[in-house]
Amino acid sequence: MSHFKPALTNTENSLSTPANTTFPAGEETHFHTRRGSNGDLDTGRVLILFAHPRFEKSRVNRSLLRALPASGDITLHDLYELYPDYNIDVEAEKELLLTHDILIWYHPFYIYSAPAILKQWLDLVLEYGWAHGAGGDFLKDKTAFNVITTGGTRETYRGDGFNRFTIREFLRPFEQTARLCKMIYLPPFAVQGTYRLTDEELARHAGDYAFLLRQLGAGAYDREAMEPCDFLNDWIAAGQRTKAP
Amino acid sequence: MTEGFLFQALIYLAAAIVCVPIAKRLGMGSVLGYLLAGIVIGPYAFAFIGKEGQDIMHFAEFGVVMMLFLIGLELEPSHFWRMRHRILGMGSVQIMLTTLIIWAGMMLLNFNWKTALAASLALAMSSTAIVLQSLKEKGLGDTEAGRSSFAVLLFQDIAVIPVLALLPLLAVSTGYGTGGDGKAILAGLPGWVQTVAVLGAGSSVVLAGRFVIVPFLRMVARTHLRELLTAAALLIVIATAFLMQLVGLSPALGTFLAGVVLANSEFRHELESDIEPFKGLLLGLFFIAVGASINFNLLISSPLQLISLVIAVIAVKIIVLMGTGRLFRINCDQNLIFALGLSQVGEFAFVLFGFMHQLQILPDRLTDRMTAVTPLLLSINERFILPRFGTLAAAGKEADIIDVQHPVIIAGFGDFGSTIGRFLRASGIAATILDNDSDRVDLLRKMGFKVFYGDAARPDILKSAGAEAARILIIAVADPSTNCDLVEKIQKHYPHLTIMVRIKDRQDAYEMLDMGVKDVYRESLDTSIRLGVDALVKLGYRRYAATRAGQNFLKYDEAALLKLAPHRHDEKSYLYNAREQITMQELLLANDWEVNTTINDHAWESELRTDQEAKE
Structure with a gap:
């Protein structure tokens, strides 16, 4: 076979790890689609498009997902688990979009963008004539935003920082895609500096994420208060500050 | 028994089949069921069998031999080697301490020191058959406690050989050789010949296991006759046991060795399942015989003496075992299982006491008494202690297995x-x-x-x-x-x-x-689609487009398979549906081509751009 690689040793070493990194019993690693039971379309149902090729190694994303409220208004859709061959079922995805009002692109920040499958999803699902262009009104007035995890801290994503641009600037393609589909685009929710997060900080972020999802699911948020923030994290922090005495 | 073989077989099998399920239903192990069966048919209840229970026991001891063969099969040599510290360390500590304490106790009771030593050695042993059977039944074989129990039992089995050799030296009257039952043909020969013979027997088992048995089994396997393989398995066990007995070694030890040697061979599982039913039956028989030989007269005539003896022996053994477990850092729960499991006195005590009786180390009365204690200890342990195993070890079990x-x-x-x-x-x-x-x-x-x-x-x-x-x-x-x-x-x-x-x-x-x-x-599904994809490529399709077509075809085909499954029994409807499905597949595939090109075009090509420009 021409595909056969004679130098197997390295591959074998790198492949021999997963058995040791298996999740503790009971922990969910195959989400596929965890669908909310709520069939009504009127409330703000949330669709999380989760794209993480190495989820089993991600401490941060595991914590964030574990804190996810088990609500009938929230659907978790694990793209890498469903389409390991990148062969996205466009019709099924479109149907799913129609039954939700808020769309979250939830992914780690790889080379200043999303993992490949999310781009594949955007390219295939957001069809001309359906999502945008002539007659493309099916996503109109829905809400979209990114939830991301980055290795670099917030400070490194500044004009004078190491990464030279802000997160908001890097996310422009998503912002404009949302606009193109006549959707409302909100600031991102970001968990940053993931390598150095302490357990307490991580727990706080997970709590914030769950809080955000609950508010969105219940429709209990003010879009105009969110939009000026750099991150939805700031909106949450501000909300909590005002609530505090 | 005058009624002959069939009647006896009837009694034993019927007793087992009645008692064991009852015992199981009551939450006890099968071992106690067999013991009860033995008591029921024994001389003190229905008296279906009399003194020949003892003979049956000697015959049924072969079940123990088979069990050790099976244990050997489950232990690969490398595994065995890794356990050597545990076997030597725990085993020797347990035997020496227990012997010492019981010996000291008996000395305080004014026994002769020789008598005391012989009796304490016998009492230090535990029952391999009962412990391993119970551990396995409760699924504890692979836990820390299970492995430690096994190590100690193995050491005890090995220690039997020097103990047997030692006993004649303790005999009051002289004139007995080392041959035990007198079966060993080497008894009369000079010492060095005996040593050479023993070493020769051991190494021949190892070498035969490596170079003779496996090719032999392969040959047998090629005949594709299952019963022949069973016969071959039995032959291996019996031949090994015979050879060992010939040179005066313990047959159990010999077959254990043979088992370890064969553990690495491809026939391991086949041998295991061939021997397993024989082992089970013989062990059952063995336990029945033990039950039948309990001397209730003795228990009735001097109950206090017996009971205090039982309690004293168990207490000593438990304390020593707990200490040993602590020394080898077994955690608390596991240590308890280990100590309680091994706290009884083994069937080997029968052999030893019988032998001592022959050698007149012990006075008759005491031998009888000790023999009565052994099955009692076994029963108490089985009834009150082993049933608690499961709950204690539940936590430790999972990860170990x-x-x-x-x-x-x-x-x-x-x-x-x-x-x-x-x-x-x-x-x-x-x-x-x-x-x-x-x-x-x-x-x-x-x-x-x-x-x-x-x-x-x-x-x-x-x-x-x-x-x-x-x-x-x-x-x-x-x-x-x-x-x-x-x-x-x-x-x-x-x-x-x-x-x-x-x-x-x-x-x-x-x-x-x-x-x-x-x-x-x-x-053939995935392979044929891969070939098809490559064919498309050779015809000039872009590889990605061809690959996507292949992926989708696979998906549709699987979906169609499931959709058709319920209609299969109706021959006519199946044909109709199959045709329909094929048409559908073609449709879907054609549609996919269309969709594919449209998506690609819209996503990147000029139509979209002109549309946008028109808007701006």
């Missing part, structure tokens, strides 16, 4: 199965592999695979391959008719196993789906 059992069993290791095996191994997943072609097994073992010879359709083979602890069973056998058979058996005996099955074509797929197997893999 994994290093021995594999989560995956692959049945059939031809090209198909071995590719799966290689892939899993490269991904760090170990699999137990079964194949019933002994030539291929041989070849694969030379290539470094752990393959076992055995017919996966036999439930006992599946059991020894670890079907109870496994999670997935992959059937990669080429012949579809064996598949159905196999699936049926697995669903019946091991419903927890996820079955993943290789099948030939649609028709087989439907049969499997009808049986409730969800994971079916048509052997």
Whole structure:
């Protein structure tokens, strides 16, 4: 076979790890689609498009997902688990979009963008004539935003920082895609500096994420208060500050 | 018994079949059931059997020999070697301390020191048969406690040999050789000849296991007669036992050695399941005989004396065992199981006391008394202590079992199965592999695979391959008719196993789906689609487009398979539907081409841009 690689040793070493990194019993690693039971379309149902090729190694994303409220208004859709061959079922995805009002692109920040499958999803699902262009009104007035995890801290994503641009600037393609589909685009929710997060900080972020999802699911948020923030994290922090005495 | 063999067989089997299920129903182990059966048919209850219970016991001791062979089979030499510290350390500490304490106690009671030493050595031993049987029944074999118990028991079995040799020296009257029952032909020969013979016997077992038995079994396996393989397995055990007895060694030890040597061979599981029923029956018989030989007269005539003796011995043994466990850092729960399990006195005490009786080390009265104590200790332990094993060890059990059992069993290791095996191994997943072609097994073992010879359709083979602890069973056998058979058996005996099955074509797929197997893999599907994709490429299609077409075709085909499954029994409707499905597939595929090009065009090409520009 021409595909056969004679130098197997390295591959074998790198492949021999997963058995040791298996999740503790009971922990969910195959989400596929965890669908909310709520069939009504009127409330703000949330669709999380989760794209993480190495989820089993991600401490941060595991914590964030574990804190996810088990609500009938929230659907978790694990793209890498469903389409390991990148062969996205466009019709099924479109149907799913129609039954939700808020769309979250939830992914780690790889080379200043999303993992490949999310781009594949955007390219295939957001069809001309359906999502945008002539007659493309099916996503109109829905809400979209990114939830991301980055290795670099917030400070490194500044004009004078190491990464030279802000997160908001890097996310422009998503912002404009949302606009193109006549959707409302909100600031991102970001968990940053993931390598150095302490357990307490991580727990706080997970709590914030769950809080955000609950508010969105219940429709209990003010879009105009969110939009000026750099991150939805700031909106949450501000909300909590005002609530505090 | 004048009624002869058939009557006796009737009594024993009937007693076992009545008592053991009752004992099981009452939450006791099978061992106590057998003991009860023995008591019921013994001289103090219905008196179906009299004194010949003792003879039956000697015969049934062969069950212990077989059990040690099986234990040996489960221990690979490398594993055995890793346990050496535990065996030597724990074993010697336990025996020496227990002997010392009981000996000191008996000295305080004004026994002769020789008598005391002999009795304390015998009392230091525990029952291999009862402990291992109970541990296995409760699924504790692979826990810390299980392994430690096994190590100590093994050391005790080995220690029996020097103890037997030592006893004549303690005899009050002289004139007995080392041969025990006098069966050893070497008894009269000079010492160095005996030593050479013993060493020769041991090494011949090891060498024969390596170089004679396995080729011999391969030859037998090629005849494809199952009963011949069973006969061969029995022959191995009996020949080994005979050889050992010939040179005055313990047959149990010899067969254990043979088992260890054969543990690495591909016949391991086959041998295990061949010997297992014999072992079970003989052990059952052995326990019945033990039950029948309990001397209730003695118990009635001097109950206090006996009871205090029992309690004293158990207390000493438990304390010593707990200390040993602590010394070797066994955690608390496990240590308790270990100590309580081994706290009784073994069946070997019968042999030793009988022997002492011969040598007149002990006065008759005491021997009788001790013999009565042994089964009592066994029963108490079995009734009140072993039943608590399960609850105590539940926590420790789970993690331990994994290093021995594999989560995956692959049945059939031809090209198909071995590719799966290689892939899993490269991904760090170990699999137990079964194949019933002994030539291929041989070849694969030379290539470094752990393959076992055995017919996966036999439930006992599946059991020894670890079907109870496994999670997935992959059937990669080429012949579809064996598949159905196999699936049926697995669903019946091991419903927890996820079955993943290789099948030939649609028709087989439907049969499997009808049986409730969800994971079916048509052997030619993926390959033919890959070839088709490559053909498209050679015809000038872009590889990505061709690949996507292949992916979608696979998806539609699987979907169509499921959709058609319920209609299969109606021959007419099947034909109709099949045609419909094919039409649908063509439609879907054609549609996919269309969709594909449209998506690509819209996503990147000028139409969109002009549309946007027009808006701006």
